Structures are given as structure tokens and as C-alpha cells.
Amino acid sequence: MSARPPGLEVAGLHVGYPNRPVVHGADVTVEAGQVAAIVGPNGCGKSTLLRSLARLHRPASGTVRASGVDVWALGRREAARRIALLPQSPLAPEGVTVSGLVRFGRHPHQSVLRQWSREDERAVREAMEATATVEFAGEPLARLSGGQRQRCWLAMVLAQETPLVLLDEPTSALDLGHVVDVLELVRDITAGGRTVVMVLHDLSAAARYADTVVAMKDGRVLAQGPPAETVDSALVKELYEVEADVVAGPSDGAPVVVPRSRSGG
Template sequence: MTTSHSLTAEHLTLGYGDRTVVESLDLAVPPGKITVIVGANACGKSTLLRSLSRLLSPRGGRVVLDGREVHRMPAKELARTLGLLPQSPVAPEGITVLDLVGRGRHPHQGLFSRWKHEDDVAVAAALEATRTTELADRSVDELSGGQRQRVWIAMALAQQTDLLLLDEPTTFLDASHQVEVLDLLTDLNRDRGTTIVMVLHDLNLAARYADHLIALAGGGLHAAGPPAEVLTEDTVRTVFDLESRIIEDPVSGRPLMLPIGRHHVLSRPAAARD
């Protein structure tokens, strides 16, 4: 794996129908790092990720990978470098876990090439990493939401790309499995140099696992940089319309956001009230 790939958005404008979601956005994804995109609902996080992977064509501007516009690159060539796990993907009816994960190997196969030993190795490693090996012969339709999510992540890992984009990879997972998946992605980044870009809803998990944090608001880039610089009380107020306090996470040393609800009352022990 290599950490030298360059992925940027230049004056990017995105939308659906008559609605513009992102307007004239510029950003650069740090190579070899974990980037996490955060923001309020409907701010354009998933839309941006779709455009970075060329699933959504821009209305203006462009997405550039290693000096080439991604929307002008052959699909299979792009898929050997950049992989995407979209939000709520749909599996073909009746497909087994093994077959679905195996589809991650398609970009590495030519028109007439056959399945190779290295494909078996990649699929087995992806199943083992996501703890889904025991599910290999089961139909994806039979799995729980959390199991399906881990299988989709296995398919993305089997693709073995240098850049991996994931839209809410912790969806449907309980707290334990959320941390497990994010630890897995961190290992992938550290061991293989894979550049990872993902959308997360949980600000504290985003701050703990990100090297680079991107906060979107108002159709544009509000802030980008190390979590300690981006996750501030002002950012939370502006981006999420929420009052908060930022303290140091005692586990990671990263910023930790404590929300302050409108009905929050600082209670005192009973003895102190008497």
C-alpha cells in the first residue's frame, strides 16, 4: 500500500434537483491519514462522500485524484485505488456472505482472468478482520443489521484499495462493535497506510479516531484540521446549534464534547440541599 495518493475537491458544488447542498467547497484529504467528516443532518456529508467516489457528478468544480478528474477515469481503474462503502447498501437477494465479500475482488480481475489464490487470501483476511468468517455460508438476508454492516465492511476491505471511503460505517452497531470497527479501520490505516475518509455522527468517536476532522455547515466547510483545533465549543454551537463544554478525553487525550441540554440543571447531593 502507498500513502502518496492525492484526493482533493476544487470549488465543488453539489445538489439534487433544484436544491444545492454543497457550494464552492475546497478541501484536501491528507494522504495516509484518517479523515472524519461531521456535521448536522442534511448538511451534505454523504453527498460529499458520494461525489469524492464519483457516484454523484458535480454541478460545478471537480474532484481530483492524483491529478486526474475522478469523473473522467475508467470505473475499474478508479475502483483499484478508491473503494466506497455507501450508506445502507443493498445486497442481491439470496447472496451468501462469501459471495458478497468476494465481489470486492472484481476490480482486480480482467475481462478473461480467473479467480486466483490471492483473491482467496484477501477475502479470508477480510472475513477474519471483521469477525464474519463463521457467517461465510449464510445468506446476507438472514443476518442482523449489525452482522450485515460488518459483512459490507469486509467487502470493502477485500477490495484492498489505497483509499477507502465509508459512509457511517458504525450504523446498526452497538457501542462495543462500533469501537471494534473503528479500531479495525485504525489498524488498516497504520499497518497498510490506507487513507480513510468516513462520515460519523458521534462527535466524540470522530475526535478520538480522526487524524483530520472536517466540519460542514451551511453548504460549505466550517473548519478542518486536527480534532483539538476543530472540535471547539464554537464549532459545536455553529455547526450543531448546541451548547456544550469541551474537556480532555481521559482515555485518548483528545477533545471530548459534553452537550448541555436546554433543561439541564446542575443538581446537588441531597445532603447539600438540606
Template sequence: MELTVQGLTAGYGPGRPVLDGVDLAVPAGRVVAVVGPNGCGKSTLLRAVARLHRPDAGRVLVGGEDVWRLRPRRAAHRVALLPQSPQAPEAVTVAGLVRYGRHPHQGLFRQWSAEDERRTAHALRATGVEALADRRLDRLSGGQRQRCWLAMVLAQDAPVVLLDEPTSALDLGHAVEVLELVREVASDGRTVVMVLHDLAAAARYADLLVALRDGAVVASGPPREVVDPDLVRALYDVDTDVLPAPADGAPVIVPRPRPRTR
């Protein structure tokens, strides 16, 4: 389903907007990377889309329906969020964690079903953690744990997936694994919006890059069209060279050394 954000304004008190009139349109099956300096509103944007932070103005549409007008359980059928630092119950197994993703589909008259079991098994396979199903989450590596969290989000079976810094605290190898998995998730027809601090990774793995500064969109479009030294300077106040990667032409950002002061 397409995700559309229209005129979204949100903050944490009167006169303190963190987002100011943000517009965003993402077709199904695309990966969007939201980038920008700390405090620019990236996480607030995801929280507003996921119904965790009520906007002061604007609309969030998934498949043409305003998620803030839906009941919470129905909204959870449309949008799934993996926050920056998810917390799992103590000693939970991988399979147990992934089953939590099916919670929005349970109810008084609908208990665990064969469909829930099928969706859980599919999520475990799709993320490559099926062999870890009986292992405790807290005994896995960081990369393995992040794959398990992604499996839980996939089990929710929402067409829009929001990921807040999914590669945070991962080494390069595990970060690449997670980002390649994100691409696979989108290829299955889901819309993925992820917040990333690594601009080069965002440029390589996203179909659309959205750059925020001071709560407003300063650039939006395919990474190869919008990532240039002027954008990097506008976002981070750093001078850089932006070069095409030899293999595929994806933008590579190389910071220029600042003049030394004596």
C-alpha cells in the first residue's frame, strides 16, 4: 500500500514544533531512507506515522485511509514499527518473540490459528533465523538479534514497515546483512521507511531519500539525484566530496579535512 504524509506538523509542547508541514509519498514496494542531523525530527516522523505521537496538524494515509481515524488494532494491520531500542521479555526465545508480531491479529473471538503459525514460520524463514527459533534472544549476537526483531515486524504482516535506525550498534558486516534484508522485504511488496545516520548506506540501499533539517524536508528524491556536496553541507555543516561508487555509481561521501588551526 502507498504511504502518504500530508502537511504533518508535530511537537512536544505549545510553540515547539519538531516537524513543520512535512509531505511524503511512498509507493508500495519502495524503500525510503530518512536522513538528517540529530534532533531534526526523524524519529518523531516515524512515531507519528505509527500512531505513537499524535500530530498537531496533517494526515497520515495508508492505502488512502487516515491511520489516526482507525481503531488501534486496525491501524496495526496497516503499519508496523521497529523502534531504536526494542525491549524483549526476559528469557524469550526467538520463536516466542516473533509470535508477538501476531498480537494485533488476536482477539476475544480469534485466538492463535493456523494462519498465525504460517505467518510466523514465513517470517522466520524470510529473515534467515529459522534455525534459531528455540534459542534465547539474549544469547544471540547483535546482528542475529536484529534479524529476529525484523522477523517479528514481518510477522505482523503490515504493508508499511517503519525501522528506526535498524543498523544502530551493528558492525559493517551485520549492517549490510540487515540492509540487504530490508531490500528483500520491499521486494515482497511492502513499503519500508527507515531512519539512518549513515548517509552513504542510505544512498546505496534506498529508492528514495528524504532529508530533514529543523523539522522540514530540504531534499527528496532518488539518492543519485539529490545527494551532493551542497546537501551534505546543508544537513551536517561539513564539506565533502561525493563520488560515484566504481561498482554501481551509488553516491559515496568523503569528508574533506578541516583546516588545522595553530
């Protein structure tokens, strides 16, 4: 019996714009059912890499495979059944309700011959239950707080029922309580075997909630692997050019990054 293919395999990926290469020969592997966090300084190519995984930016060369299938060889609808993307600043139609937003996640599964079904209703209901957004079903999305809206967007992604989920800075502009809520929900997403790849700025949060950290600088993958084996003072120095102590979290042993004062005081 053959082993199950990884949730994501990226090999030799080069991505960029005319006369401006951005990602240089990236190799990334994420096991199915795991969370990977892409980290690194601003402008290092994190979001460009994620856009290429999501088929929004065609690479100059290299391959992206989701569950063993080359995503760039798929048609648009089939790709949308395999890969879900939540961008950093998603836009919703004016006046859309929460349930209406979550229903958008079912569009890739519909066609002229397959209209709204009980299967779609089930997927929407389970996604809203998993994200604790049922109570907001009839509310306009715009009336909710930032943390509540982010849970609703995640519900839409869950309703899409793809094996690979891509999240671009899902905790951006959220307060600490909502950051924890969102990242714990991200962990829950993998319970059914889904693979999650997310871009994060907070290295300590990445080390706590991800199974694999992918560290990038200047468009190149410098390191990847389990946080406890990857995140250390040397990596922080190389990525961000700051001195830091990396200590084990008292509750779970996850690496915690504590920057040192530049003044030494």
C-alpha cells in the first residue's frame, strides 16, 4: 500500500514580475493534515509564494502539487475544489449577510446540472457551527467586529471543503484574544485531514500553532521544519537582523521569541 502524498509539494518554484524576480527556487513540503506557517520580513516574497500556490500568479518555472496533483494543470473549477484561499483583505458584496457569505464557498461545487442541494446545506451548516458563527447567520457582515468577520470568512473557506487551505495573514489587525481564537480555529481545520498553509508575521505565534515553519528572506526559503528544531536566535538574526532570546514556552515548550533592546538597556 502506497503512502498518502503530502498535502503540498513545491519544487524549484521561481515566481516574479517582468524584470523583477521575487521567489527564487522555493522547495516546500507540508504533510497532509498539518499547518505550515510562512514567516519572514516584509517584502521577502511570502504573499507572492502563497498567490502562486493559489493559482493567482503563474510561476516562471517549478511545480506546485496539492495531494499529488499539479495545480497548474487543473481547470479553474477543479482547482477551486482542491484549493481555498482567504486573502489578507477580502471584499464582500455590499449588504451580504453572514449566511450569504458562507454560501459563496459552495460555488465551485455547483453547475448548470447541479444546483443548490442538501449537501451544500450540510457543508454551510457544519462550517458555521465549526466557526461559532451560526448566531450571526442573518446579520450583515459589515456590522460585525473584525474578529467576528474573520471567523465568518473562515466559515466560507471551510464550506468550500478543499483539502488545501491557504490563508494570507489571517490574524492581521486583530487583538490578542481574536488572534488566539482564529489560530485555534486554524488548528481545528486540520482535524479532518485538511492541510493549511498561512502567512504570519508573528514568529512566536507561528511557532506555537504551526507544525512546520517555512522561513523566507529575499525570496528564498532559508529554513523549514518543526518549530522546535527551526526557530532559534540565529534564525531570528538572519531573518530580521535583530538579536533575540528564544525560550521555551512554560505551558507547551513552543519557542517564544523575545527581542533584545538595540540599546542594550
